[in-house]
Amino acid sequence: MKKKRFTEEQIVCFLRDAETSTINKAARQHGVSEQSFYRWKRQFSQMEVTDVRELRQIRQENVRLKKVLAERDLEVEVMKELQAKKW
Template identity: 65%
Template sequence: MKKGYFSDEQIVAVLRDAEATTAVAAARKHGVSEQSIYRWRNKYAGMEVSDVRELKRVKDENMRLKKLLAERDLEVEVMKDIQAKKW
C-alpha cells in the first residue's frame, strides 16, 4: 500500500480548515484534491491527532493478528492432511 504524503497532523489541519471555509478553498490552499478532503472527512470526521494515530495503531495491530491467524489456520490444515495419510 502506498504511503500518503500527509502526516496525521496535516490531515487534521486540512480538515479543520475545510470546516472553517469550504472544501474547495482548503484544497487549493493545501495543494490537495477536493476528493482527498472528502475521503479524509469520511474517514477522520471529528477526530483529533491522537485519535487518528490510535486508529492507525489499532488497524496495524488488527492486520498483524489476522495474518497470524491465517498462518495458524494453514498450519492446522497441513497437520490434518498429514494426519489423514496414515503412513
C-alpha cells in the same frame, strides 16, 4: 501499496483549518483538490489527531493478528494431513 502524500494527522489538521475558512481557500492553501477535502471530511470528520493514531495502531494490530491466524490455520491443515496418512 501506494504511498500517501499526507499522513492522517496532517489531514485532520487540514480539516481543522478548513473549518475556520472556506474549503476552496483551504484546498488551494494545502495544494489539494476540493474533492479530496470532501472525501477526507467524510472519513475523518469527528476524529482528533489522537483518534487517528489509535486507529492506525488498531489497523496494524489487526493485520498482525490476521497473519498469526493464517499461520495457525496452515499449521492445523498440515497436522490434519499428516494424521490422515497411514504410515
